[in-house]
Amino acid sequence: MCGIAGIVSAVGPPDAAVVLRMSGAIRHRGPDDSGLFHDRCAALGHRRLSIVDLSSAGHQPMANEDESRWIAFNGEIFNHASLRPGLEAAGHRYHSRTDTETILHAFEQHGPECLQLFRGMFAFAIWDAGRRQLFCARDRLGIKPFYWWSDGRVFAFASEIKALLEHPLITPSFDREGLAEYLALGYRAGEETMFSGIRKLMPGHWMTISAAGDRLAIETRQYWDPPAPGVVEERSEEEWIADCRRRLEETVRMRLMSDVPLGVFLSGGVDSGAIAALMKGMVPDRVKSFSVGYREAAYSELPNARRTAEALGTDHHEVQLGPDEFFDLLPRLIWHEDEPICWPSSVSLFVVSRLASQEVKVVLTGEGSDEIFAGYSRYGLFLRQWRAIA
Template sequence: MCGIVAIFCHAGSHRVDRNELRLIRDHMARRGPDGMGEWFSPDGRVGLGQRRLSIIDLSETGAQPMSNEDGSLWVVLNGEIYNYAELRQELIAKGHVFRSRSDTEVILHLYEEEGIEAVHRMRGMFAFVLWDGRENKMLAVRDPFGIKPLYYAVDQGVVRVASQVKALIAGGGISREIDLGSLVGFFLWGSVPEPRTIFQGIRAVPAGSYIVVAEGGPSAPVQYWHPRKSYLGRQNEQKTREDIIEETRQALLDAVKYHMVADVPVGLFLSSGVDSNVLASMIAETRDTPFDTITLAFEEFEGTNLSETAFAKETAERLGARHHQRVFSEKDFCQSVDDFFAAMDQPSIDGLNSFFVSKAAAEIGLKVAISGCGGDELFGGYPSFVTVPAMNRYLGFLPKSEILASAYERIGGKIFFGRRKEKFRGLFRFGPTLDGAYFLQRALSMPWELDLFLKKDALNEGLRDYDPLPDVKFHVDRSLSTLENVAILDQAMYLRNQLLRDMDWASMWHSLEIRVPLVERFLYEKIAYFAMRSYDRRRYKWLLAQSARPELSGEFIRRKKTGFLIPVEKWMTRLVGENLVEKKNVSRKNWALFCMRVFMENAGVKDASRVLLT
């Protein structure tokens, strides 16, 4: 895990500003406290930099930027290639000579053999930039699910790439102008929808995509993989229930084994949920030595059924793990909140859970931790798997009518109350279509609520620039079932834009790498289709639960889902104070406005008052 930066002056007489590259690189020092490096091409047009968090090959031979034997290829990598050892042996058999034991060097030699198609051989989470001096081009590549971030900015013949948005801003060469469409997207979803960022001049390399920068400038992103590929063309496959259970178990065991590859200890975030308990059992099954488990506890939850400590401790003891319990209080929250917002790389209403559990892991000396994130998207653990198909089923017959939708919204504004009032008002406008129903389920706010956050001119311009429904439609495939499409949407939108992005910046503030075995292309291509085919709303993630040995008890499976629940409403009430969009309590909408204000202030945005209501 690292922080990487690349600058390519592809046009004109520009040369890399070495000071800018170092400012971008060193803004990411927390991503890589173990070392730093840089390389500049002889003509001064290309520069690569890296901050290193040593996980695989801890020696100096694993330092980056790294080149091939003749120096025609250079690469910087953020992340891990878990199957690097077998790829390395394959390449050695073909005559390639290695100077290190690192996964980074494997990328260079695999690219020599296969070019950009090499990306399909890599099992891992990664974002890398490769300079090909033979063809005078730069490639910026991101893993299939976008677990690792990668951003780029194009300006007057210069392309800048980095692991963090704020790092690009820190270099001084990118404008801090806010993207109003992204601002609207944030208040609609609770996160900025990819490939947008909150800044006009910066975009994300989309998950499962790469860009090529040559003399003529950057290409449009080229998509090489999408979660829908795991579901397409499999409708005629037939397997028995027993075969599905066994193949799922073996695929999960395989994923866990690969995610434990490291030259440093690997721990596990352990809650009372099915996901982390299955992973714990599989780690124990594949290892002969004890491993560390970390559980968050909260003073407010002591003695209640919201506490996860008893279940987690029981699992850890049964598996022989070294269990660590970290108790957090409101005082801890208040003392950490400045760091939390400093860490936040893009505005989000989430991330507190990842921030605190990563802090707990770092405090016991871990560099790597396993998370159960992704289990709900793969095995159907969210309410969206029930509500979206239901809306589609019961409202799908309605004709699309602006008159009907508007009338219902007016009436609903008078008869509905509570937190879901606005979503009930939007039922006839959005509910009848798959894309609309998904937006209704996942949205933070309805479009007509945005005047709670944004001034009129900014709101109107932002709405002209961003419409959430095309974003949703992009990921939908009509040849698949509604349930499969909901899974794909949660994987390609909520998981990517919120959970994985927040997990990255929240953990890297503490110099911790989080790995997610349940979010992996190779796993998906084996079991995703059958996970949805076996979905049963009455049996919560039963297929995953049955993969543990011994199988999880009925008590685990029946227990109400809590995850890393945090008593944020109580804490936020004191933090946010009277700056409330909705009076009486601190809702997610109030928190969103507060987060955006603090983010803009921290990012040095000077015109926040021009767009945000105060």
């Protein structure tokens, strides 16, 4: 992951030192490099975790050919290499191998419609100096974060709330109206956060911030929504299985796009085991796997993960988490997440990520598979209730 931050001002040049403090507050997101761009209306900051094109050509914020547009980007566009030839044929000139540059040229070529071309996870901001307009976008599922604040004259954005709080105009204030929702769901469902005035750019949305006169014009639009169920195609069970495997293989292969070592989080379940098995046949080196478990055997999945690792022949690493360390880590995790810790898995995920960071920079995980393959018990309950009603 990388970290992005920035300011657009309609009332004078933004303070570059403030943007440096904002990006400095999230230096843990990008320890490899940092950068700053600023002019009379905008300032962009970036913290880089180098994954593709490790050279200085990947430095951000990054400019287009004539430096009329600048981008700060967090995420990965997995199909960027396949988009590049068409953009080069249209006259765009590259100076790096990065996916960042593909976003910038695609936006120049297609405007907001470029988002329909991208397969990946992303949050980015592009400053158009000539139009005095900032374009911001977030990926379809909101994998990458994007927070913002505005008083109508100044607009500030960042990958984490703590970075916004470095701006002198932003005072942390608890949004009491959202407490009941957070306690009931474990999150805020809309654009609001637990901080009054600080909002999220919602998944599948883009926004523009235009510096017009002494006021900012802010517009937000949705570019993607989960497709509605259609007519189910008639296929045999074997055909459905083959299609599912093809899609899973394609998805794993795309996410192996990296110039740095990769690994996989292994829980011992079907989801992460399937990903590790597919990786084994796609990478030249032995797959590095990482697992976390609890010292209380009844709550630990380490034995299952160990058996899967042995069966696949991975270079396996594991760590155990005890009750004392679990609770000692809560203040640090609250600082990282900028909100109360609702899910205990946040702690174990942090511990296994810390372990993996000693060996690799990128990991694949089985996150999201329970939603796709009905892994939660509530799906079975719903199905039984639906059959009873029908």
